Amino acid sequence: MKYERFEQLPVWQAAIDLAAAVYAMTETPPFRRRYSLRDQIERAAVSVSNNIAKGFERGTKQELLTFLYIARGFAGEVRSMLCLLQKIPLFADPESGIDLESCILNLNQRPRAFRSSSAHGSDSARFGSEGRALGQREDPPGAPGCPRAT
Numbered sequence: 001m002k003y004e005r006f007e008q009l010p011v012w013q014a015a016i017d018l019a020a021a022v023y024a025m026t027e028t029p030p031f032r033r034r035y036s037l038r039d040q041i042e043r044a045a046v047s048v049s050n051n052i053a054k055g056f057e058r059g060t061k062q063e064l065l066t067f068l069y070i071a072r073g074f075a076g077e078v079r080s081m082l083c084l085l086q087k088i089p090l091f092a093d094p095e096s097g098i099d100l101e102s103c104i105l106n107l108n109q110r111p112r113a114f115r116s117s118s119a120h121g122s123d124s125a126r127f128g129s130e131g132r133a134l135g136q137r138e139d140p141p142g143a144p145g146c147p148r149a150t
Contacts (some may be wrong), residue, residue, distance in 0.1 A: 015049035015071065022078065030090050042080045047074040095104035 008013050022045035034089075048071045057069025085091035108131045 003056075006053040009052065009056065011068075012049055012052045012056070015052055015075075018075070018078070019045040020047055021045075030093075037081075041078060044074050044077040044081065047071070048078070 003009055019042075024042055026038045026042055050069035051067045051074065055064040056072075058064065058067070
């Protein structure tokens with residue numbers, strides 16, 4: 001499959017879902033007065049999709065792969081912060097409304113999309129050789145995980 005725009009990439013779509021879920025999570029009461037924590041996790045989550053878009057727009061396979069790895073690093077940062085939140089009683093409280101375990105399990109699946117994205121390809125994602133790898137989505141829409149923004 002040939003991709004003309006980064007918005008067509010399932011890995012970018014999954015990253016946007018991740019960012020929307022993080023923003024929904026940070027709207028909950030435990031985050032209200034924790035501005036730096038909230039800002040850090042939101043910025044890391046947005047950086048995942050932004051780096052995928054940036055790599056795609058550069059137009060070469062090598063730069064796309066470089067930015068996919070950078071995006072993978074930001075996904076790891078989000079996952080690390082979710083692990084930290086599990087250790088903080090306020091966030092680990094079941095009454096907080098944040099399903100951290102599902103968020104972490106869902107994020108643990110995300111790197112597979114990044115690994116498969118680098119497995120195939122030619123000189124540019126736009127020319128279609130990368131279609132199958134970038135076209136695979138690791139989980140169906142609506143899969144369990146962080147809450148989706150409404």
